[in-house]
Structure formats: C-alpha cells, structure tokens
Amino acid sequence: MAEDFLDKKIKNKITSLYQQLLSKYGVPYASGQWQLWCKRPKSEKEKEIIVIESILTQRANWKNVQIAVKHLEEKNLLSLQSIVEAEYQIIENLIRPSGFYRQKTKRLKDLANFFVYEIGGIKGTKQIKTPLLREKLLSIDGVGKETADDILLYALERPVFVIDEYTKRFVKMHNLSSKFSYDFLQRIFENSIKKDYKIYEDYHALIVIEMKEKQKKS
DNA sequence: ACCCAGGTGGCCC
C-alpha cells in the first residue's frame, strides 16, 4: 500500500538522520548539558537529579537551571527526600534563577511526594509498567507529556521518545511529517527506531544540539 | 528595550 511505502521511507530517513547526527556530533554524553542525562549507567542519586531538573528546565535557559541546581546542592536539597521535607520558601528562593519559581516549587514538591510516598522512590518504579507509570506521572499537576517522558526516558530508562519544540522544528526541517501533534510525532519516532532507551536518549539530545546549532547560525 | 529559553494548565471558541 502507498501508506506503507511512505512509512518505510520515513522510517529509513529517521534512522539515517540519527546516524548522521551521531557522526557529526559524537555521543552527546561528551557535550556539556547532556553529560548527566545521557550518562550510562546512572546512580540513584543522579536519577533523582534528573527528575528535579526535568521540572526546573521547563521553559528555562539551561544555564539558569544549573544555577538553581547548584543552589539546591549547596543546601543539601538536591534529592527527592529533602525536597519533600524542605519549606516552600526555602526552595523558592534557591530555584529563583530558573524562573516560574513559585509554580516550580509546588511541582517539585508534588513530584517528590509522589516518588517518596506513593511508590517508594526511584527503585519503587521498577515493578510498574511504563504506560501505567506515565499515567501516574501525567496526573501530577505541572507534569505534562514532555516532562513525564523526560522522567521516563532519562531518569527511569524507559524507551519513550521525548518530543519538544526542537523535535518539532527538526521534523519540519526534514519534512518528516505534516502533522506535529505530540502523540503523532512520538509514534513516528518510536515506530522507526529500535526500542532502546539508550538510542532514544542520544537521539533526542542530538536533535536539541543540532537545532541549537542551526539557531546560532541564523 | 526587546525577545527568547528543552512547558503546563486554564479558559475560550
């Protein structure tokens, strides 16, 4: 069928684009901000940091996120347990540089509560299947699809492809699709690449790196 | 002085 043929072409294109990006930039683990998110293996502590950063990075400049992270670290608040225990105002002041700091404090608290009290930490997620875990994350106020998938992929190492603004621009640039809804794009990528969280981690990072590079030039 | 950055939820039509 015509559609199958088209699908196959798109699949091949998505696969070859990954190879191209990889040879152009190398593994993203080597480059700045992806050192932690694409690190393998990750410690429990590092996974918790990624959960925290997934909230802080919402609509924020990465440098500002890192300042906020440093502030939390200095006060020994860079863990889910300590965020559960800390006062709102303390966290608000520390994460101020990442913007939307009142909302984000609430979101961090809700998320940390979920992990610590509802499922017994990062380790407690192991027995929960990905679709159910995603549902649970999405039900938390302030956790939308991208944040949920950031957590699932980079912190919990589930093969879920993350879609963001850069991915949408990337898809447009390469004419991979004429539809740009989150679910549709996620399906395109997940159906094209081997279901391996390591590849998903690197591919998404490489897309961001590539699109930032393009932006710089224009 | 403007515009933007790895979003989300609420409200409106």
Next chain:
DNA sequence: GGGCCACATGGG
C-alpha cells in the same frame, strides 16, 4: 482540536 494567556528569571 487549536489559539491565547499567565507564570518569572537571566542572557543575548
């Protein structure tokens, strides 16, 4: 289903 708005800060 889409369009617009608030949320807040620091960097270019």
